[in-house]
Amino acid sequence: xxxxxxxxxxxxxxxxxxxxxxxxxxxxxxxxxxxxxxxxxxxxxxxxxxxxxxxxxxxxxxxxxxxxxxxxxxxxxxxxxxxxxxxxxxxxxxxxxxxxxxxxxxxxxxxxxxxxxxxxxxxxxxxx
Amino acid sequence: xxxxxxxxxxxxxxxxxxxxxxxxxxxxxxxxxxxxxxxxxxxxxxxxxxxxxxxxxxxxxxxxxxxxxxxxxxxxxxxxxxxxxxxxxxxxxxxxxxxxxxxxxxxxxxxxxxxxxxxxxxxxxxxx
Numbered sequence: 001x002x003x004x005x006x007x008x009x010x011x012x013x014x015x016x017x018x019x020x021x022x023x024x025x026x027x028x029x030x031x032x033x034x035x036x037x038x039x040x041x042x043x044x045x046x047x048x049x050x051x052x053x054x055x056x057x058x059x060x061x062x063x064x065x066x067x068x069x070x071x072x073x074x075x076x077x078x079x080x081x082x083x084x085x086x087x088x089x090x091x092x093x094x095x096x097x098x099x100x101x102x103x104x105x106x107x108x109x110x111x112x113x114x115x116x117x118x119x120x121x122x123x124x125x126x127x128x
Numbered sequence: 129x130x131x132x133x134x135x136x137x138x139x140x141x142x143x144x145x146x147x148x149x150x151x152x153x154x155x156x157x158x159x160x161x162x163x164x165x166x167x168x169x170x171x172x173x174x175x176x177x178x179x180x181x182x183x184x185x186x187x188x189x190x191x192x193x194x195x196x197x198x199x200x201x202x203x204x205x206x207x208x209x210x211x212x213x214x215x216x217x218x219x220x221x222x223x224x225x226x227x228x229x230x231x232x233x234x235x236x237x238x239x240x241x242x243x244x245x246x247x248x249x250x251x252x253x254x255x256x
Binding site: 034036038040041042043044046071073075077078079080082084086097099101103105116117119120121122123124 | 250
């Protein structure tokens with residue numbers, strides 16, 4: 001059941017991204033200093049204000065992203081959960097695969113899972 | 129104190145890498161199916177056998193890696209801990225920075241922190 005809740009929170013991240021909806025994206029994240037986000041090829045952004053600013057900037061772009069998620073694994077350990085998955089980016093840029101790691105932490109009071117870390121990196125070579 | 133233990137486990141990862149010591153590297157990791165490792169530009173390797181094979185292969189190369197670690201932050205939540213850091217790779221390949229996320233889980237019985245996930249990606253643009 002925990003894993004299903006985490007998968008649901010993860011799904012909301014991609015729905016917010018595809019809709020370029022900053023409010024929905026903000027609702028997905030833990031808006032704290034420990035939030036980190038590493039977009040493909042970027043330095044790691046640290047703290048919610050940097051992370052939020054990056055999504056604000058990305059959502060200004062006319063290109064809408066579409067994600068096909070594959071190889072998704074969820075692991076839960078206490079109040080922390082992490083997902084490994086592949087983001088297959090559709091659209092004008094063609095078939096890019098982004099190896100992704102997403103970390104969620106469950107709030108003690110609300111029981112809600114919030115994203116704390118996102119790390120994506122383009123796959124340049126398949127070695128598996 | 130937990131954060132110091134995690135930082136110590138993280139340090140052993142880089143010492144094992146610099147020494148190209150597969151036994152020491154194996155001792156750092158949780159040798160389980162949930163172990164994942166994303167080397168820069170690679171697909172995510174899943175399960176200890178794939179992760180181990182990648183280090184075996186990397187350690188066959190004559191080039192020895194040297195890491196200068198910067199921007200290291202440690203966060204602990206129960207029996208899970210994660211580090212955000214930059215690996216600054218020295219050596220013949222010049223100044224490459226790898227944005228890195230490392231996840232550790234504490235074993236309930238031994239109390240030992242073991243690496244469960246490693247994700248590194250080369251930084252192509254500085255946006256911070």
